[in-house]
Amino acid sequence: MHIPLDYETLRLIWWVLLGLLLIGFALTDGYDLGVAMLLPFVARNDEERRLTINTIAPHWEGHQVWLILGGGAIFAAWPFVYAVSFSGFYLAMFLVLASLIVRPVAFKYRSKHTEPAWRARWDWALFVGGFVPALVFGVAVGNVLVGAPFRFDSDLRMTYEGSLLGLFTPFTVLTGLLSVTMLALHGAGWLAVKAEEGPVLAHARAIGRIAGIASLVLFALGGVIVAKSGMGMHLVGAVDPDGPSNPRFVTSIAAPGAWLDNYAAHRWMIVAPVLGFAGTLLALAGISARRGWMNFGGTALATVGIIATVGLSMFPFILPSSIDPRASLTVWNASSSQLTLFIMLLVTIVFLPIVLVYTAWVMKVLSGRITLAQVRTNPDFY
Amino acid sequence: MDIAVIELSRLQFALTAMYHFLFVPLTLGLSFMLVIMESIYVITKRPIWRVITRFWGRLFGINFVLGVATGLTMEFEFGTNWAYYAHYVGDIFGAPLAIEGLMAFFLEATMVGLMFFGWDRLSRVQHLFVTFMVALGTNLSALWILIANGWMQNPVGASFNPDTMRMEVTDFKEVLFNPVAQAKFVHTVSAGYVCAATFVMGVSAIYLLRGKWTNVARRSMMVAAAFGLASSLSVVVLGDESGYTLTDNQKMKLAAIEAMWKTEEAPAGLTLFGLPDVAAHQTHYAIQVPYVLGLISTRSLTGEVTGIDDLVLRADQRISSGIVAYDAVQKLKVNRFDMSARAAFEAHKADIGFALLLKRYVADPRLATNDQILRAAADTIPNVPVMFWLFRGMAGLGFGFIAYFALAFWCASHSRFSKRWFLKLAVVMIPLPWLAIEGGWMLAEIGRQPWAVDGVLPTFLGASSLTVSQIWATIIGFTALYGTLAVIEIRLMIASIRKGPIEHNPGETQGSADGLAPLPAE
Numbered sequence: 001m002h003i004p005l006d007y008e009t010l011r012l013i014w015w016v017l018l019g020l021l022l023i024g025f026a027l028t029d030g031y032d033l034g035v036a037m038l039l040p041f042v043a044r045n046d047e048e049r050r051l052t053i054n055t056i057a058p059h060w061e062g063h064q065v066w067l068i069l070g071g072g073a074i075f076a077a078w079p080f081v082y083a084v085s086f087s088g089f090y091l092a093m094f095l096v097l098a099s100l101i102v103r104p105v106a107f108k109y110r111s112k113h114t115e116p117a118w119r120a121r122w123d124w125a126l127f128v129g130g131f132v133p134a135l136v137f138g139v140a141v142g143n144v145l146v147g148a149p150f151r152f153d154s155d156l157r158m159t160y161e162g163s164l165l166g167l168f169t170p171f172t173v174l175t176g177l178l179s180v181t182m183l184a185l186h187g188a189g190w191l192a193v194k195a196e197e198g199p200v201l202a203h204a205r206a207i208g209r210i211a212g213i214a215s216l217v218l219f220a221l222g223g224v225i226v227a228k229s230g231m232g233m234h235l236v237g238a239v240d241p242d243g244p245s246n247p248r249f250v251t252s253i254a255a256p257g258a259w260l261d262n263y264a265a266h267r268w269m270i271v272a273p274v275l276g277f278a279g280t281l282l283a284l285a286g287i288s289a290r291r292g293w294m295n296f297g298g299t300a301l302a303t304v305g306i307i308a309t310v311g312l313s314m315f316p317f318i319l320p321s322s323i324d325p326r327a328s329l330t331v332w333n334a335s336s337s338q339l340t341l342f343i344m345l346l347v348t349i350v351f352l353p354i355v356l357v358y359t360a361w362v363m364k365v366l367s368g369r370i371t372l373a374q375v376r377t378n379p380d381f382y
Numbered sequence: 383m384d385i386a387v388i389e390l391s392r393l394q395f396a397l398t399a400m401y402h403f404l405f406v407p408l409t410l411g412l413s414f415m416l417v418i419m420e421s422i423y424v425i426t427k428r429p430i431w432r433v434i435t436r437f438w439g440r441l442f443g444i445n446f447v448l449g450v451a452t453g454l455t456m457e458f459e460f461g462t463n464w465a466y467y468a469h470y471v472g473d474i475f476g477a478p479l480a481i482e483g484l485m486a487f488f489l490e491a492t493m494v495g496l497m498f499f500g501w502d503r504l505s506r507v508q509h510l511f512v513t514f515m516v517a518l519g520t521n522l523s524a525l526w527i528l529i530a531n532g533w534m535q536n537p538v539g540a541s542f543n544p545d546t547m548r549m550e551v552t553d554f555k556e557v558l559f560n561p562v563a564q565a566k567f568v569h570t571v572s573a574g575y576v577c578a579a580t581f582v583m584g585v586s587a588i589y590l591l592r593g594k595w596t597n598v599a600r601r602s603m604m605v606a607a608a609f610g611l612a613s614s615l616s617v618v619v620l621g622d623e624s625g626y627t628l629t630d631n632q633k634m635k636l637a638a639i640e641a642m643w644k645t646e647e648a649p650a651g652l653t654l655f656g657l658p659d660v661a662a663h664q665t666h667y668a669i670q671v672p673y674v675l676g677l678i679s680t681r682s683l684t685g686e687v688t689g690i691d692d693l694v695l696r697a698d699q700r701i702s703s704g705i706v707a708y709d710a711v712q713k714l715k716v717n718r719f720d721m722s723a724r725a726a727f728e729a730h731k732a733d734i735g736f737a738l739l740l741k742r743y744v745a746d747p748r749l750a751t752n753d754q755i756l757r758a759a760a761d762t763i764p765n766v767p768v769m770f771w772l773f774r775g776m777a778g779l780g781f782g783f784i785a786y787f788a789l790a791f792w793c794a795s796h797s798r799f800s801k802r803w804f805l806k807l808a809v810v811m812i813p814l815p816w817l818a819i820e821g822g823w824m825l826a827e828i829g830r831q832p833w834a835v836d837g838v839l840p841t842f843l844g845a846s847s848l849t850v851s852q853i854w855a856t857i858i859g860f861t862a863l864y865g866t867l868a869v870i871e872i873r874l875m876i877a878s879i880r881k882g883p884i885e886h887n888p889g890e891t892q893g894s895a896d897g898l899a900p901l902p903a904e
Binding site: 060091109246 | 443444447448450451452453454455457458460461462463465466468469472473474475476477479480481482483484485487488489491492493494495496498499500501502503504515543545546547548550551552554715846847848852855856859863867870874877878885
């Protein structure tokens, strides 16, 4: 089969798509996670909790597919990244899975009985289902920035020399908390456009303000640590962007401070961190102005900016190794074959727009603010 | 490689997959039954069919959510527990999984929210369309996961690339139109339809036995009887279809199912019963129906069905050939441009997986003794007695379902389901499809052993480099979590069934908001 795109271009496209899928997940399911972890703080009684839950109830299922698709796309396009990160972060992955398993069940089952104890248990599950994945994903991103302790043998079998507790260092806890505050802000932003004016929305604004300020501080602090600690790598030696996907064929050497070198080499990349700060500020302004869409739009931009900052800073690295720099996975050595990348691109070009169209249609059909009156009368509400 | 890590990884995968597959079949079938019920509502506009659709829709929802939740585990597990497998075949295997997300999961998951929350925001036809999209999405997801699984059973359209030390796709069309995948898809979704039909029959029978909600129950049974009869015929007939493709692709599996040790003269007889003796390579007390196996599996009187002993001989030859390929790959690791190694590799690359079987006994297959080669060849025989009996259990249940639904059809037309003995039978039948389905899954995957991907990658090489304690931690975690959820799920199902098709919100004291009063019994 003739492939009209060269390997280098396809790898770049799939690096961008990987970023877009993660951003898609953070933008959509991110606010579901945010709303779930805000549940104990914005809602004080059962009706308020039901209002909060029903702002996301019809949507979280579809949104979670961004995560499933992200997992599938990493598997299909970046099999090394999938194999190393999922098995390396083994117990952390289990924590995420367990939280994401109780979350859907909590949504669906909470309303099936009226006893307060039953509902309190599921509210707790919803909180865990929002907070734990947000934290662990953030910690994982921090570890990707620092590098993970893995190496390959000549058969490309990976061994990982870390532990669950080893994932938690001051820097990675910081990135974890940044992820939590970013998604809490995003969740509060969603409540600002989806919940009726009332106690829930008022609480969401108050907590959104705290989360937004914390997010600004943590994002700035993270940047300073990356700059000062000399974290990062760059590729030394001739790179073959069309070469076979085999980390043993490339030489890459860790160099201090390299993550921020990209901003000197490609000045336009500064857009990403600027967006991270500006979006958060816009969200805070939206909270003060009581303008829901300005608030939500700001949190969305902030989410895009913060995630893009990580991806752009690390380019062309995707998952560096902290113990064997040669094993580091990059855009040029960790992808699927050219044919698979091309076929998957065709499938994505055809189906992703269709997904976006019907998702928008569903959003439109279910548009409008959720009110306490609806919560009291609609028999289909959770 | 630590055998305990491999066995525990297999145990965890089997536990989580079989648990996941408790929910999926009901989702597959019930989604289409909802389409049928709602279509009747849209055509007749009779409110009773709306009540029926919404009632089964609620049970669908309780079940669906656990299917979704536990499916996530499956997708992650290839990476968490089978990292070398993920690396080795991700180039082919990852694609259907990603497409499944893009084409199927998005559709079902986005539409299912609207299906539950859109009743008062959509017209009748629009809502039916949404329900249909949910059914289409769930069934499409079965298609893609079975294309992935079909490739593990019959790895077409790919070959090993020594530059990247993995399998890479050579022809995506072959992966897509893999005959094993096609047969598996039809067989599996039909089994799901049988499961849902049996479930609806059984629950409705409980109502009829108690004289409750009879107007809902009788109509539901009518739909289920028709749907179940068609599906049970399809599941058996198209089960045969996967037997037919076995002769090309998976002769060993067929021979193990039939406990057929020696190649017989064509056409081979079908063994109904017998006692497979693994040590002696014989099946004692076999009761055979002449000609039938040859006819079913080769569709001819002259086609030969190969026996286990001959297949082991063939494996032995392929291991020797694979060692040549393995040797060439080791040279290519050192020098990618070694032309003579490249030529040797090309000539033997189809057998490289067979050389890997030796890694169970010797780190470098090139140093294997003749005895080790013989042992590795013998390893290609799956567990024959388990295969033999699982198949007979599954197939027996399959024929039983045809008889059951034929009877249901007869009851529907002659007595409108008034015979109590039949209603009691319908209740007893509820768990049986699950038994057949889990048995079928075990049959398919145990029959694939010792391979993760048939002829390509042995299972024992596929696992991640984890420790025994890590895997125990997650096995215990999953067992506790899944066990708790199973108890909650079943109790909620029973509570919902007990409550029946009442139309009001459990959280509220006032009656229904949509003007539908609770339905009295007939």
